[in-house]
Every structure is written in C-alpha cells, then in structure tokens.
Amino acid sequence: MNRICFRERSLPYEIEEEIKTLRTNIQFCGDDKRVILITSCISGEGKSTNALRLAKSLTELNKKVVLVDCDLRKSVLVNQIESGQVDKGLTHFLSGQCQFSDVLYATNVPKLATVFAGVVPPNPTELLSGKAFSKMIETLREAFDYVIVDCAPIGMVVDAAIVAKNCDGVILLIESGTIRRKFAEDCINSLKKSEIPILGTVLTKVDRKKDGKYYGKYYGKYYRKRYESYYKKDEK
Numbered sequence: 001m002n003r004i005c006f007r008e009r010s011l012p013y014e015i016e017e018e019i020k021t022l023r024t025n026i027q028f029c030g031d032d033k034r035v036i037l038i039t040s041c042i043s044g045e046g047k048s049t050n051a052l053r054l055a056k057s058l059t060e061l062n063k064k065v066v067l068v069d070c071d072l073r074k075s076v077l078v079n080q081i082e083s084g085q086v087d088k089g090l091t092h093f094l095s096g097q098c099q100f101s102d103v104l105y106a107t108n109v110p111k112l113a114t115v116f117a118g119v120v121p122p123n124p125t126e127l128l129s130g131k132a133f134s135k136m137i138e139t140l141r142e143a144f145d146y147v148i149v150d151c152a153p154i155g156m157v158v159d160a161a162i163v164a165k166n167c168d169g170v171i172l173l174i175e176s177g178t179i180r181r182k183f184a185e186d187c188i189n190s191l192k193k194s195e196i197p198i199l200g201t202v203l204t205k206v207d208r209k210k211d212g213k214y215y216g217k218y219y220g221k222y223y224r225k226r227y228e229s230y231y232k233k234d235e236k
Contacts, residue, residue, distance in 0.1 A: 001101065004084030005108040006052070019050075022171075022202060023057045029199050033168040035137060035147040037196070040173040041155035041187045046204040047173050048077050051150040059111040063145040066104075066113045068137075070151045070163055072124035075117035077150065089118020093136070094127040100136060113144070124152075129162045137166040155187045164194035171199050176206045 011019070026033060038054070040047040048071065055067040069077045069090065078086055086105070092098045105114045121127055140147045149167060154160040164170055170191055174184055184201075191198055 001104055001106045001113075002084070002087075003106045003108075004086065004114070005082045006080050007082040008108075011053070015053075019053050019057045022054060023061070025200060026054075026169075026171075029169060029197075033197070033199065034145065035141055035149065035167045035169075036199070037149045037151055037160065037164055037167040037170040038173065039151045039160040039170060039191075040153045040175075041179045041184060042153050042175075043074060043156065045153070045173050045175040045178070047071075047153070048075075048080075048150050050173060050202065050204065051148055052077065052080060055112055055146075055148045056109050058146050058148075059109055062111070064111050064113075064143070065146045065148060066115065066140050066144045067148045067150065068115045068140070069117040070128060070149050070159065072117050072121060072127065072159070073152050073157060074120075077114075078116055086116045086118075089116040091118035091121045091124075091127060093118075094130060094132050095121065096132075100139070124159060125157075125162060128159055133163075134166050154190050155183060158190075161190055161194045164191060164196040167196060169197045169199040172201045173204050174201055176203050178205075 026036065036054075038047055038051040048069070052067060055065045058065045067077075069075050071077075072091055075089075084105070088098050088102045090103060093100050093103045103115050103118070105116065107114055127133065137147065137149075149163060151160040151163050154172070160170070172184075172187060172191065188198065
C-alpha cells in the first residue's frame with residue numbers, strides 16, 4: 001500500500017472539544033451509522049478540513065477509518081499532505097485505469113487510510129453513480145469501522161445526493177454568517193430526497209470574538225492545567 005503523511009497541526013482546545021463532541025454524537029446515532037457523508041452548502045466552508053479532523057478523531061477510539069475524497073470537481077484534501085506523492089486517485093479507479101489497491105493510501109495517522117479524488121474527470125456524476133463506486137463502498141464497509149466520505153457541496157452540484165444512496169447518514173456543514181436560512185433549507189431538502197438520514201449540521205467558522213472566545217480560551221487553559229496537575233500527582 002502506498003503511504004503519505006498528513007501535516008500535523010495542534011488544534012486550539014475549543015476546536016478539539018468540538019470535534020470530540022461531533023464524534024460522540026455520531027456514536028450515539030447508532031452502530032449502524034458507519035458510512036458518513038460530509039457535505040456543505042457551498043465551497044470554502046471547511047468541509048474537507050473537518051472531514052479529516054473527524055476521521056483522525058475516530059482513530060483515537062482505536063477505530064479503523066478510511067477517508068474517501070469524493071469531491072471530484074474541486075478537491076483540496078491533497079493540500080493537507082506534508083510528504084509522499086499521490087499518483088492515482090478515485091477517478092482513475094472508477095474509470096478502470098487501475099486497481100483499487102493503487103488508490104488506497106496508508107497515512108502517518110495510526111489506523112487511518114485515505115483515498116484521494118484524483119484528476120478532475122469530464123463525467124464526475126456518471127462515475128459516482130456507477131456500480132464500481134457502490135461496490136467500493138461496500139468493500140470499505142467490511143474492512144473499516146468507519147468510512148468518512150467527503151463530497152462536493154450539495155448546494156452547487158448533485159454529486160452528494162448521488163453518493164448519499166451508498167451512505168448511512170449525512171452531516172451538513174454550514175458556514176456561520178454566510179449561508180442564508182432559505183438556502184440551507186434547500187440544501188437539506190435536496191438531501192432528504194435521497195432518503196438518507198441527516199445526522200446533524202455543523203456550524204463552521206464561528207467568530208469567537210462574538211461567540212464566547214474568552215470562555216473557550218479561559219476554560220481551555222484552566223482544564224489543561226487541572227489535567228496536567230492531576231496526572232503529575234498520579235505519577236508520584
């Protein structure tokens with residue numbers, strides 16, 4: 001299996017806690033919700049970044065996770081790579097140009113594998129609606145505890161609605177202060193037509209100066225100090 005290394009970035013305390021909350025909420029949705037679709041209303045709402053964060057967080061529970069980049073039109077996941085080279089991606093496999101083993105990459109995150117989108121094809125909708133894609137998802141479902149599927153924005157193209165038919169649930173990302181309520185409702189209705197359970201929404205890019213930045217910063221430092229003192233005491 002090919003191997004790449006994602007950039008390692010330490011997250012602020014409040015973001016770490018929010019990702020853990022999202023992870024916990026997914027678990028409470030039931031153990032039958034293992035293939036999770038991540039989409040957004042428009043591009044630039046933090047969809048791929050948070051899909052990767054969620055995938056990494058799930059591995060911390062000793063779960064085998066694969067992150068599948070299905071944004072075949074404007075993929076940005078490859079920008080998260082620190083070292084290693086992606087020669088082939090999902091579009092190569094779905095168009096019959098290679099074997100699936102050629103597009104499954106091991107990563108520097110224990111228990112996390114990744115499938116990158118590959119080159120932009122002329123027919124992304126047809127590739128995602130084909131039998132090869134459905135069979136791939138079923139194979140990954142058997143091999144991994146969780147399959148996180150990062151797909152193109154539902155408010156811009158139909159791809160997410162097509163991919164949804166192969167998933168157990170969907171999470172919609174909405175950028176704070178940018179997306180109008182009516183547009184968000186239209187996006188939700190588009191997903192409902194696919195008859196996929198909507199597990200919830202995630203509000204991204206919240207202005208913490210207006211929404212409790214002091215609270216998160218203060219209590220983040222407070223609890224970190226408490227945890228550090230606790231473990232140091234326990235080691236003595």
